[in-house]
Amino acid sequence: MKQIIFTTLMLTFCIGPVFPQQWLNVGPYNGHGPIIEGLIQDTSNPQVLYAASNGEGIYKSLDKGDTWAQISQNAVTGQMSTLAISPGNPENIYTGGSGGKIYKSPDGGNMWIDISGNLPAGHIGDIEIMPGQGAVYVAMAGPLYNEGGVFMTNNEIDWIEISQDFANKKVNSFEISPADPQVFFAATQQYSTNGILYKSLDGGITWSEVLDKTISDLKFDPNNNQKIVAAAESERIYRSEDNGVSWDYYYGFPSITDFLDVTFNSNNSNEMLVASQGSNYAIPGIYKSVNGGESWFGSDNGMTSRYVFSVLFDMENGQNAFCGSRLGFHKSADGGENWETSILGMKRLFVYSILINDSNPDHWIADTDVGMQITENQGQDWAQANGYCTPKIYLPGTDTVYGIIGEGSYSDGIYISND
Known part of the structure; x- marks a missing residue:
């Protein structure tokens, strides 16, 4: 038998x-690393990186990604796709992903606590911490990826949905404006239809549509809090120079590109990197601009995977860049143009x-x-x-x-x- x-x-x-x-x-x-969907750098100690993996928990590096240690043991389970660090206390680390689960570490990753509370089932795509207040916001997609919302908590036990506008929508990304903490952006999507980017001027009480596109990620220029860049699925990279009031887009990408993440070089915000789902179409997994987005070029030389989920410039040295892909973690010493895989301490199959x-x-x-x-x-x-x-x-x-x-x-x- x-x-x-x-x-x-x-x-x-x-x-x-x-x-x-x-x-x-x-x-x-x-010989490959785990699927790395989320990356974040410690704002108080740039030597420290955290990586959220698909099924292998959370990894931590003390040397900018040269070596890694799995720090969540069995306390964090499932597919983790996003990370956040509290701006008021960098020892507070948050991660979220499948099953509507969000976990917190109060000590830099040594101990993890499930703070999901009454969050509904679904997938957590983004976590934001309100500066100065500590309120935690999560963007969610429902079990069928067409039911979700934005939820917040002040006590990390009880969660409330901040608006019914997103009750039947998947929320991919959520951002708080650095210019005004009452200004929120929520990138939504309904199953098999184009998404909508919403903006709130009153802390999430009311919302208005500002862009009729499916946005997977958006970031503010660290040196210009009126400028926003948004990565779109199967579309383009969009930009706003007036805090989301009006939008246009950058040229120079294949029309079939799915963009998943975007980042600025905080030392020189004319430099940007975007991560794409390049493996499906044999196109670059990373694009770079050195002139504020006016032109772009493929920038994934040395990458072992063209399916890139997350990309990040080193906040301390803009010549360093990091990314997470289907095959692990990768780093660059020349501003994201040439890459090497760095998975010592990681494992995956x-x-x-x-x-x-x-x-x-x-x-x-x-x-x-x-x-x-x-x-x-x-x-x-x-x-x-x-x-x-x-x-x-x-x-x-x-x-x-x-x-x-x-x-x-x-x-x-x-x-x-x-x-």
């Missing part, structure tokens, strides 16, 4: 002798299922996000198999494996291996 053990979105799988609460991690590892050979229990095949991995000694050593076939069943008493390429409506048929 075949033996199949399924795992769901695990970054590593653990299997070994069955003892209560005793598990041995046997890999496999693929999605394992969807494992198949064990009945006739030879030492032989396992793991179905992973980078194809099949094979071990012949119960996980002591692993090797990449040919192809991206999903193993399904061993022919009893043999080494013959049947598998499929893809699943469901996207299957490419059935394949067979005799070795």
